[in-house]
Amino acid sequence: MGKRAVVVNFTIVKAVGFALVVIGFLMPLARNHGSGFDRINTLMGGRAFGAGADTFMGLLMIAVIVTAVIGLLIGVLAMLSKRTKISPTVSWVVLLVCIASGLIVFFSNMNSPALLTGGILILIGWIAALVGQVLAKGR
Secondary structure, eight states: OOOOOOOHHHHHHHHHHHHHHHHHHSSSOOOTTOOOOHHHHHHHHSSSSOOTTTTOOOHHHHHHHHHHHHHHHHHHHHHTTTTOOOHHHHHHHHEEEEEEEEHHHHHTTTTSOOBBHHHHHHHHHHHHHHOOOOOOOOT
């Protein structure tokens, strides 16, 4: 039995990371909070783009899910076609906006930091997407 080299496609790792963020967003995030969409509704005062008590935090939550979906789509497009070239700058901006907006919301709401399954999946997804971005061939 010879040794076989393990080849990892980090574009797939990055796409899986963003998929975990999307899945985690659909699950309960933290103690006393529902899914990410429930949290957006609470922060936005029950209106899509209304003036709630924490409208800015609601917009940051929207930024998390939107950038995660964009990152997932970029990953899927890159896997489906070798000719599809997405600028590394775009990938980095999407990833950093996703992580930064989520961390701002998390640290501004430290009264209930106990993460549930959704929050943990989002953290794992961010780590996987960051590792995939850093180690991806051609970045």
